[in-house]
Amino acid sequence: MIEQIPGLPAGALGFRASGQVTASDYSGVxxxxxxxxxxxxxxLRLLYQIGPDFTGFDAGAMWEDAQLGFRHFSGWDRVALVTDVQWLRVTAAAMGFAVPAEFKLFHNAQFDEAMAWIGEPRPAEDDGNK
Structure with a gap:
């Protein structure tokens, strides 16, 4: 199942995956x-949490994920992946260089930190009024 995470700033979206994630979760949410x-x-900025009760992606969900990423390949500004699933952490760490955005990996215990990071202005966005 995928559900939207509320409370993110404008220009940022957040999603939480739990249980078994299917292609219909992607296409419907x-x-x-x-x-x-x-x-x-x-x-856009994306916060994607793979929750502690996540059990896996079906093949259709993985295909939908890949298609979405390619369709908007250069449209991502910042991406935060929040997960304790080891194979996802290893894959994300190995492939993070291929993401055309600022990418950061967080553990589930760091969810609040990921929320803060996704909303931080980039240095170029800083208006200098500190």
Missing amino acids: LVPDIEAAFAVNRK
């Missing part, structure tokens, strides 16, 4: 929300 956000934003 994640894809429409991301497509709608890209319709009004040139760049």
Whole structure:
């Protein structure tokens, strides 16, 4: 199952995966929300939490994820992946260089830190009024 995480700043979306994630979870929740956000934003930030009760992705969900990433390959500004699932952490660490965005990996215990990071302005966004 995938559900949206509320309370993120404008230009940022958050999703939490739990249990078994299917292609219909992507096509029914994640894809429409991301497509709608890209319709009004040139760049997006994404917080994606794979929760502690996550059991896996089916093959269709993995395909949907890959298609979505390629469709908006250069549209990501910042991506935070929050998970304790070891194979996902290893894969993300190994492939993070291929993500055309600022990418950071967090543990589930660091969820609040990931939320804060996804909303931080980039140095170029800083207006200098510190």
